[in-house]
Amino acid sequence: MRPSYSRALPRTWQRNALIFTALGDPHRQRILLMFEQDERLTVGQIVDAATLSRSAVAHHLRVLRVAGVLRCRKEGKEVFYWPDPDTVRAALAGVREYLDDQFPPRRRAA
Numbered sequence: 001m002r003p004s005y006s007r008a009l010p011r012t013w014q015r016n017a018l019i020f021t022a023l024g025d026p027h028r029q030r031i032l033l034m035f036e037q038d039e040r041l042t043v044g045q046i047v048d049a050a051t052l053s054r055s056a057v058a059h060h061l062r063v064l065r066v067a068g069v070l071r072c073r074k075e076g077k078e079v080f081y082w083p084d085p086d087t088v089r090a091a092l093a094g095v096r097e098y099l100d101d102q103f104p105p106r107r108r109a110a
Contacts, residue, residue, distance in 0.1 A: 019091040022067035028060045032083055040080040
């Protein structure tokens with residue numbers, strides 16, 4: 001056992017924890033799945049498509065934005081959101097690198 005990890009996550013894992021926490025909620029997963037490639041959606045469009053209240057959607061958008069899973073930009077009165085798949089890819093690559101370093105794949109017997 002590694003006692004150094006029993007109290008706090010390593011700094012490199014703290015970012016991943018935000019991302020995986022954001023992705024762990026079914027409502028946030030549905031919001032992400034709304035986007036088509038290169039599509040930007042307004043808060044209103046997301047609210048109209050969601051089964052949640054506007055305030056609940058705003059909360060989930062904030063969690064996704066803080067984690068870096070969504071990006072946003074205000075244009076006039078509208079705020080547009082779009083996914084940042086490279087953030088998720090980097091988190092997955094970090095987990096895979098950790099697994100490969102700590103638990104190398106076993107060779108299968110022929």
